[in-house]
Amino acid sequence: MSPQAFPHIVIGAGISGLSAAHYAARTGQDTLVLESAEQPGGCMCTRTFPELDDYWVEAGSHSCFNSYGNLLGIMERLGVLDRATAKAKQSYKLWRGGKRKSILSAMHFFELARSLPRLFGGDKSGASVREFYGRGLGEKNYRDLFGPAFRSVICQPADDFPAEALFRKKPRRKDVLRSFSMPEGLREIPRALAAGPGVELRTGCAVTEVQGEDGGYRLRCADGGEFRCDWLTLAVPPDIATGLLATAVPEAARIVGGIGMAEIDTQVLVFDKADVGVDELAGFISVDGSFLSAVSRDFLADDQLRGFAFHFPGDALDETARIQAACEALATRPEQVRAGTSMRNRLPALRKGHMDVVEALDRALAGGKVGVTGNWFLGVSIEDCVTRSRTEHERRFGALPTDAV
Ligand SMILES: Cc1cc2nc3c(=O)[nH]c(=O)nc-3n(C[C@H](O)[C@H](O)[C@H](O)COP(=O)(O)OP(=O)(O)OC[C@H]3O[C@@H](n4cnc5c(N)ncnc54)[C@H](O)[C@@H]3O)c2cc1C
Numbered sequence: 001m002s003p004q005a006f007p008h009i010v011i012g013a014g015i016s017g018l019s020a021a022h023y024a025a026r027t028g029q030d031t032l033v034l035e036s037a038e039q040p041g042g043c044m045c046t047r048t049f050p051e052l053d054d055y056w057v058e059a060g061s062h063s064c065f066n067s068y069g070n071l072l073g074i075m076e077r078l079g080v081l082d083r084a085t086a087k088a089k090q091s092y093k094l095w096r097g098g099k100r101k102s103i104l105s106a107m108h109f110f111e112l113a114r115s116l117p118r119l120f121g122g123d124k125s126g127a128s129v130r131e132f133y134g135r136g137l138g139e140k141n142y143r144d145l146f147g148p149a150f151r152s153v154i155c156q157p158a159d160d161f162p163a164e165a166l167f168r169k170k171p172r173r174k175d176v177l178r179s180f181s182m183p184e185g186l187r188e189i190p191r192a193l194a195a196g197p198g199v200e201l202r203t204g205c206a207v208t209e210v211q212g213e214d215g216g217y218r219l220r221c222a223d224g225g226e227f228r229c230d231w232l233t234l235a236v237p238p239d240i241a242t243g244l245l246a247t248a249v250p251e252a253a254r255i256v257g258g259i260g261m262a263e264i265d266t267q268v269l270v271f272d273k274a275d276v277g278v279d280e281l282a283g284f285i286s287v288d289g290s291f292l293s294a295v296s297r298d299f300l301a302d303d304q305l306r307g308f309a310f311h312f313p314g315d316a317l318d319e320t321a322r323i324q325a326a327c328e329a330l331a332t333r334p335e336q337v338r339a340g341t342s343m344r345n346r347l348p349a350l351r352k353g354h355m356d357v358v359e360a361l362d363r364a365l366a367g368g369k370v371g372v373t374g375n376w377f378l379g380v381s382i383e384d385c386v387t388r389s390r391t392e393h394e395r396r397f398g399a400l401p402t403d404a405v
Contacts, residue, residue, distance in 0.1 A: 003218060003226035006032040006200075010233040011207045011219070011244065014042025015071075015382050016373040017235030018193035020389040022074055025198025027397055029231065033199060034221065036206035039187075040194045043347070043375075044382070046185030047268050049339040056185045057268050057297045057307035059343055061382060063087065063179050064186065067170040068383035070390055071189075078192045084180040087299035090280055094148070095294075095329050096287035100278060106145040106287075111138035124163040128352040132163035144287070152285045152293030154380060155311045155347055156262035162354045165379040181300060210248045216369070217248060231396065233371040235389070237261055237346055241372060252364040252372070255357060259376060260349035263314025264292070267322040270307045270339040277331025283308075290317060290325045305338065314344065348376035371396055 008024045010017045013035035021031040033040075043060040064071060064084075075081040094101040119136025129150055134142040150158035150166060158166070172178070182188040194201040206222040216230045232248070234241045238259035245253035283295040290312065297307035310326040317325065319342055323334045358377055365372060371392035378384040394400065 003228040004032075005228040006030065007229065008032075008231040008233070009034060009217070009219060009227055009229035010235055011210075012042065012235035012240075012374075013037075013040035013190065013194060013201055013203070014235060014374075014385070015044055015190060015193075016042075016375065016385040016389050017233065018190050018199070019070070019074060019386040020233045020235055020371065020373050020393060021199045022078075022193050022196055023390060023393040023400060024231075024233075024397065025196065026077075027393075027400065028198075029397065030198050031200070032227065032229070033194065033201045034205045034207050034219070034227070035201065035203045036222075038203050040201055040203065041187050041190040043345055044186045044190050045343065045345075046187035047341055047343075048185075049270060052270060052305060052339055055270060055302060055305050055307065055339075057270065057309055058181075058185055058295060059266050059268050059309050059341075060345055061186055062295050062299075062309075063181065064189075064382060065180075066173045066176040066178050068381075068386070069170060069173065070386040071383050072173055072176055074193070074386065075189065078196055080182075080188065080192045081176070083182050083188065084177050085183055085300065086177050087179050087181055088280075088301065090282040090296075090298055092149075092152075092282045092285050093278075094145070094287055095284045095289045095291075098289075098328070100284075100329070103145065103285075108138060108140045108144070111140050114138065115141070125355070126352070127163045128159060129161045129163050129166055130159035131352075145285075148287045149285050152283075154262075155264045155292050155345065156313075156349055160351050162350055162352050164355060165350050165384075168379055168381075168384065170383065207244060210244045212248050231369045231371075233373060233389075233392065235373045237374065238348055238376050241374070245370070245372075249364060249368065249370055252361055252370070255360045255364055256372075259354075259357065260351075262347045262349045264345040264347065265312045265314050265316070265322065266343050266345050267310045267312065267319065267326055268307065268341050268343070269310070269323065269326055269337050270305055271330070271332060271336050272338060273302075273304055273306050275332050275336040276306050278329075280306075284329055289329065291322075291329070294326065294329065311345070347380055348374070350376060366395075369396065 115138040280298040
């Protein structure tokens, strides 16, 4: 049987792949998106509990910001930007020595005041997070507060992460909420993208092989399905991209082959409000606990329930031990858990010098029909993903028309 043919295929239905599909469809390239999981979204993975009246908790990303210009443009066009929902302002707590502490308790103010001029005058390029922020915030502040905070953000050791890829300053849109969620969680955004015009999504379809064929590409899936396309976009983590590029663009595969991945075991837990012994909070930054970080659902309060996602280093603890550790931080007991689930999240483990890898990859892809996007180019934020998808689109298909931007 001859494979089904599409002008453009995207592999991976996280925000990178779906935004790539959206841009392509906007400029006339009907796009098929192939996704190995049973639902789109990747790390934008809201978990719902039907037994608790569809109460939901974010198991992955939890916040979008008014500085996410490309994402906001897409949401506007899909008619979902007006669903952006304000998040209640709450603070994070530190989890240190088995105790909850305030953020300010770990701050060395004198050192901070002395160091800050180096932060604002400093150049991130080529520096690791530890080098740049250790200088700009002070070594003691980095050790006691900011190092653990950065580790919380990227759910992995942060010291050797490239400083450029951690936070990038982006212009803010004053007409949009500074930080927002959606009424049914952030998964609304990938769902809206997948349902957009010119985009077709097939889930449960893990692509295992890509081969160049007659000026285009032939794709094979784990279930035996085969597809053909003229243009191809990879929007999968770097270890998967390495395998898929091996035959189609071997030089690119060689370049990205060394990028590591951080595995994260996420434990989602829901309790009755009365059973949680801590006041409402944004989450925990763990300084020396067994988990890396935790994010609460308190930003969109519910009358009866509270939900949390605790992120642990992959394969470090079994589920019982993870629930025990989370309950300790929340001053409650495992018997009080009303509902829960666990899942594996994955994030790229970028290292100092990564921007040279990206430049080499871009040289290997130049002039070809394969695009590569993801959270391992500009940084890991949702907007970094969408921005990379846009530049990969423009490299191959030309500038977006102004009404598509
Ligand atoms: C716990 C956590 C919290 C975060 N919080 C925030 C936040 O609040 N704000 C923010 O901006 N960012 C946040 N991020 C980062 C951001 O969510 C991610 O970087 C981003 O969503 C990644 O999108 P992606 O499409 O590049 O990759 P992914 O979301 O990983 O998507 C890749 C997709 O490819 C699929 N796939 C893999 N292999 C194959 C294959 N062979 N065939 C077909 N499909 C395949 C996967 O199933 C997956 O769906 C967070 C990340 C995590 C893990």
